Amino acid sequence: MPETHYIEGSGWRTGVLVDPDPRPVTAPKLMPTHGEYPIYDATLYDPMTTDTERTWRFREALERYAPDRVVLDIGTGSYLFWARESLRAGAGRVIAMETMQGSYDAASRALESLDDGDRVTLLHGESTTLVIEQKAELCVAEIIGSLASAEGAAAVLADAKRRHLTPDAAIIPDVCSTRAAAVSFAGLFAGRVPAFSPDALPQLQRIFDWNGGPFDVRLRIADPAPDGIMSDHAAVERLEFNGNLRAEQASQVRLTIDRPGVADGILTWLVIQCLPDQKPLDALRDQTNWASIYLPLFDTGVPVTAGDTVDLSFGSVLSEDGVHPDYHISAELRTAHGVHRAEHASLYQRGGRHSHPLYRTLLP
Numbered sequence: 001m002p003e004t005h006y007i008e009g010s011g012w013r014t015g016v017l018v019d020p021d022p023r024p025v026t027a028p029k030l031m032p033t034h035g036e037y038p039i040y041d042a043t044l045y046d047p048m049t050t051d052t053e054r055t056w057r058f059r060e061a062l063e064r065y066a067p068d069r070v071v072l073d074i075g076t077g078s079y080l081f082w083a084r085e086s087l088r089a090g091a092g093r094v095i096a097m098e099t100m101q102g103s104y105d106a107a108s109r110a111l112e113s114l115d116d117g118d119r120v121t122l123l124h125g126e127s128t129t130l131v132i133e134q135k136a137e138l139c140v141a142e143i144i145g146s147l148a149s150a151e152g153a154a155a156v157l158a159d160a161k162r163r164h165l166t167p168d169a170a171i172i173p174d175v176c177s178t179r180a181a182a183v184s185f186a187g188l189f190a191g192r193v194p195a196f197s198p199d200a201l202p203q204l205q206r207i208f209d210w211n212g213g214p215f216d217v218r219l220r221i222a223d224p225a226p227d228g229i230m231s232d233h234a235a236v237e238r239l240e241f242n243g244n245l246r247a248e249q250a251s252q253v254r255l256t257i258d259r260p261g262v263a264d265g266i267l268t269w270l271v272i273q274c275l276p277d278q279k280p281l282d283a284l285r286d287q288t289n290w291a292s293i294y295l296p297l298f299d300t301g302v303p304v305t306a307g308d309t310v311d312l313s314f315g316s317v318l319s320e321d322g323v324h325p326d327y328h329i330s331a332e333l334r335t336a337h338g339v340h341r342a343e344h345a346s347l348y349q350r351g352g353r354h355s356h357p358l359y360r361t362l363l364p
Contacts, residue, residue, distance in 0.1 A: 002195035012213040019195035032217040039206040061274040062089040072136035078106035152323035178237035187228030215351035236314035262301030297342040
């Protein structure tokens with residue numbers, strides 16, 4: 001059974017509901033989202049570098065576009081991963097940017113060991129404030145979140161198109177979208193009581209320390225059980241990096257319940273293409289480090305049956321930092337027994353505390 005652990009920082013303390021029992025590797029796993037926050041270490045970098053579904057798509061695009069070009073790598077990370085892959089693909093020169101101090105220091109050490117490191121310029125800082133002398137002809141940026149825009153990709157790459165790239169430059173990835181379905185939160189955990197994995201504790205500690213205290217973090221679910229998904233799905237966000245890229249978006253979609261059960265929120269996940277003619281990566285279907293994000297709506301599960309509908313409004317607005325979005329969702333669930341309305345705000349920083357009963361359970 002889940003048990004409450006406590007973490008604390010300067011002026012704050014919170015409980016965290018944790019499931020201490022071992023689970024199979026492929027069992028559903030609840031964690032906080034982390035890509036939006038400056039908390040990366042080897043435990044977060046390593047799974048990305050070994051994600052074959054992710055890497056073959058980026059490599060295929062680099063092999064097509066990188067030869068003899070000046071490449072800009074935004075968010076290069078500790079390993080200079082895509083900078084090195086760009087060189088292997090034949091890039092003439094790479095400009096790599098990294099904002100986190102620890103990751104930049106590690107990347108500097110990695111650069112010293114590269115035989116062709118003289119073709120890489122490593123810069124420390126945010127891409128939205130850095131200035132480069134020569135504009136790049138290709139940009140590779142793996143700053144895509146499990147919610148497509150969560151890591152600030154839209155604002156960052158819109159700025160890169162204006163200031164860092166030539167007019168005919170290509171961007172990798174090409175298109176990303178966020179899809180959504182109505183779900184039962186408990187149903188996503190294959191019969192177990194929902195609670196954080198023990199691995200979540202150090203991540204929550206670092207996120208709350210960075211924020212200055214606890215808040216309602218977005219809930220990341222790896223390998224959610226299919227029985228928890230109650231409806232069809234639709235795209236609620238689309239980022240066209242080589243087209244009309246919008247940093248703030250709003251959409252309205254209708255979801256149709258396809259079987260009896262209960263619904264209390266929505267599950268969102270990433271679909272990404274690095275080339276227009278490439279098979280998309282679907283984070284709900286493919287084995288990838290990208291996971292799904294649960295956004296709560298109704299305070300308690302609403303009984304539903306096949307044919308009921310959810311009219312969902314989904315919007316992203318840039319937060320105070322002008323890069324990372326806040327998300328605002330509202331829903332109108334129509335069943336044979338009445339209409340149920342709910343809304344939820346998922347904020348990037350200094351978010352609400354216990355804005356939904358679920359958070360009072362998970363972070364007591």
